[in-house]
Amino acid sequence: MAKAFKSNKSMSPHKLRHTYGTNLVEQSGDIHLPMTRLGHTSTTTAALYKNPEQEKAKKTAKLLGERRTNYLEKD
Template sequence: MEQSEDIHLLMTQFGHTSTTTAALYTNPEQEKAKKAAKLLGERRTNYREKD
């Protein structure tokens, strides 16, 4: 999805009949949340190591 940005291509590759179903695998907000949580965890670890 990141490369083609084509939900219909992704839908076909996954064998889905609905773009809604395919979109569940490509939710950019969910990926942003995962990245933010990871960065927060890294900051906490770095903060603790300084003590």
């Protein structure tokens, strides 16, 4: 798979696997799904795919967008 992305020299099988695991957690909200799909035996290891800082940044960006929209609608 990594060979298919030759233009991106930083691509590796590990990054593809991590991206897959992260997307599974984000889409499903279930830490056990990537755990079983990727063969982890511990939820601690699978928890590496859940990034609370990233979730916090997304929520903050959404709130700021809503705040901006509300502000513009008042004009």
